[in-house]
Amino acid sequence: MSNPNVIVAGIRGRMGRQIARLVLDSEKLALSGGTVPASDSLAGDTIAMTDTRDTAHDIPVTDDLAKFDGVPDVVIDFTAPDHTMSLLETCLREKSALVIGTTGFSDEQEEKIRQAAEKIAIVKAGNMSLGINLLTLLVEQAAAALGPDYDIEIHEAHHRHKKDAPSGTALMLGEAAATGRKVSLKDQAVYAREGQTGVRPEGAIGFSVTRAGGIIGEHEVLFGAEEEIISLSHKALDRSVFARGAVTAAGWVAGREPGLYSMRDVLGL
Ligand SMILES: NC(=O)C1=CN([C@@H]2O[C@H](COP(=O)(O)OP(=O)(O)OC[C@H]3O[C@@H](n4cnc5c(N)ncnc54)[C@H](OP(=O)(O)O)[C@@H]3O)[C@@H](O)[C@H]2O)C=CC1
Numbered sequence: 726m727s728n729p730n731v732i733v734a735g736i737r738g739r740m741g742r743q744i745a746r747l748v749l750d751s752e753k754l755a756l757s758g759g760t761v762p763a764s765d766s767l768a769g770d771t772i773a774m775t776d777t778r779d780t781a782h783d784i785p786v787t788d789d790l791a792k793f794d795g796v797p798d799v800v801i802d803f804t805a806p807d808h809t810m811s812l813l814e815t816c817l818r819e820k821s822a823l824v825i826g827t828t829g830f831s832d833e834q835e836e837k838i839r840q841a842a843e844k845i846a847i848v849k850a851g852n853m854s855l856g857i858n859l860l861t862l863l864v865e866q867a868a869a870a871l872g873p874d875y876d877i878e879i880h881e882a883h884h885r886h887k888k889d890a891p892s893g894t895a896l897m898l899g900e901a902a903a904t905g906r907k908v909s910l911k912d913q914a915v916y917a918r919e920g921q922t923g924v925r926p927e928g929a930i931g932f933s934v935t936r937a938g939g940i941i942g943e944h945e946v947l948f949g950a951e952e953e954i955i956s957l958s959h960k961a962l963d964r965s966v967f968a969r970g971a972v973t974a975a976g977w978v979a980g981r982e983p984g985l986y987s988m989r990d991v992l993g994l
């Protein structure tokens with residue numbers, strides 16, 4: 726049987742470039758194309774790439790997944806929410822599996838993804854690293870053990886180019902804390918503070934955000950009581966940690982039953 730063929734959406738982006746290279750080098754997956762915005766001069770053409778053995782490849786790129794000849798087994802998406810929605814439609818039509826790393830979806834877009842996962846296999850995670858996915862387990866445990874005397878604050882820091890806030894990872898960590906506390910994140914989240922805020926609402930899960938320079942991704946979950954502070958944190962040192970996770974997810978999801986899977990499912994955590 727031939728290797729599952731993969732299309733990398735946003736193939737010229739910070740993540741897309743790294744993921745495409747890893748797929749090219751993979752012995753279990755085949756890179757069959759990539760997407761770029763319609764404004765990109767390479768749309769409808771090919772992009773020259775070399776693998777680690779220095780073999781040259783011309784990879785077809787289009788602005789629309791539906792324009793490729795043949796059906797992708799898996800699409801890997803690290804782009805922007807509107808493009809993800811267009812990929813979702815084509816994946817539903819072609820029954821392709823989808824790995825979604827893109828963050829910053831509206832509630833309505835999240836619902837469309839949930840509905841699509843009734844018909845196709847989707848892995849979705851705001852962070853594809855082993856470290857963060859392990860951290861979500863630890864945060865859930867800590868939140869369950871520590872109880873409401875410990876105020877939960879989540880801080881994230883990213884590079885100046887990031888377009889959404891709080892990060893998808895911060896939201897995953899918030900969901901984990903809420904699950905541990907058996908509350909809904911929607912009810913407890915405090916995303917902004919300014920002026921006469923009043924005292925901290927009991928049970929709030931607070932978020933704060935830094936955007937500066939080239940920070941790849943830093944997250945801290947703090948549990949603060951009157952007498953002590955516990956802090957669980959993660960720092961990404963290289964984007965390859967996300968790219969490797971995405972390629973692992975692509976190999977795992979190819980040919981799988983419909984469903985909305987997490988990186989914890991992929992990693993067996
Ligand atoms: N889950 C995870 O582990 C991680 C998730 N991310 C998320 O992935 C996303 C991308 O991040 P990053 O790679 O840093 O961002 P980039 O801006 O570097 O890459 C996104 C790419 O998608 C392209 N793109 C945008 N719209 C379209 C479209 N309509 N059709 C085709 N291509 C399109 C962009 O093109 P152009 O630049 O020309 O607009 C760009 O090349 C973000 O949402 C980020 O939060 C990032 C890292 C890890």
Ligand SMILES: O=C(O)C1=N[C@H](C(=O)O)C[C@H](O)C1
Nearest residue numbers: 828851852887892893894942
């Ligand atoms: O935009 C990024 O860069 C990142 N985005 C993801 C997020 O929103 O959490 C994951 C990672 O932290 C890098």
